[in-house]
Amino acid sequence: MGKWRSLGHVPYTIGGFFGLFFNGHVHWSVFGKDSPEKLFAFDLDNETFKLFPSPPVETIQGSHHFLSLAVLKGCLCQSDTFESQFTLWVMREYGIKESWHREVMIKEGVSPALDWLMWEPVCLIERLNDGTILMVYYEDKLLACSFEKGTIANSDFFDPCFTGIAYRPSFLKLRNFKSERVHVF
Numbered sequence: 454m455g456k457w458r459s460l461g462h463v464p465y466t467i468g469g470f471f472g473l474f475f476n477g478h479v480h481w482s483v484f485g486k487d488s489p490e491k492l493f494a495f496d497l498d499n500e501t502f503k504l505f506p507s508p509p510v511e512t513i514q515g516s517h518h519f520l521s522l523a524v525l526k527g528c529l530c531q532s533d534t535f536e537s538q539f540t541l542w543v544m545r546e547y548g549i550k551e552s553w554h555r556e557v558m559i560k561e562g563v564s565p566a567l568d569w570l571m572w573e574p575v576c577l578i579e580r581l582n583d584g585t586i587l588m589v590y591y592e593d594k595l596l597a598c599s600f601e602k603g604t605i606a607n608s609d610f611f612d613p614c615f616t617g618i619a620y621r622p623s624f625l626k627l628r629n630f631k632s633e634r635v636h637v638f
Contacts (some may be wrong), residue, residue: 463502465493473522475529476547480505482520491520492531506550507531508542525580541586557600
């Protein structure tokens, strides 16, 4: 039988209920102005915690950032929603701070269809082949956003407080999770 053990104190406040697994690490957003980086990672092989290179964060006194991590097309991504702006960052080379690239930045007033996106947390799920990004908005809406076209398709068929994840084919089939409510698109 396995045993629980402590790996030490984590000196930062970690955001979110669960981390994002990618490239052998579990990643979280870090809250607090003391941290030089805004991401934190746990290396599953070495069982060590470390700060992880994050994209530049624009700071405005009194503003609150809603940060969300995802893996889109094999790259670590972070959405940053605050004030009247939504930014999507993509890390093109894993672990290299200078490889963060601002993929999308939408300011309020650019498109009426996108204006409300700035005011609530967003959870990124998947980037489709045509560039459309699937995301969860305000806990109960599944959005398909085409930033190139400036359009959003909205689905209101989920119960409040759900989480969306990208499904990758594996040995486990979604239908094996009989006790869970699973929607397949």
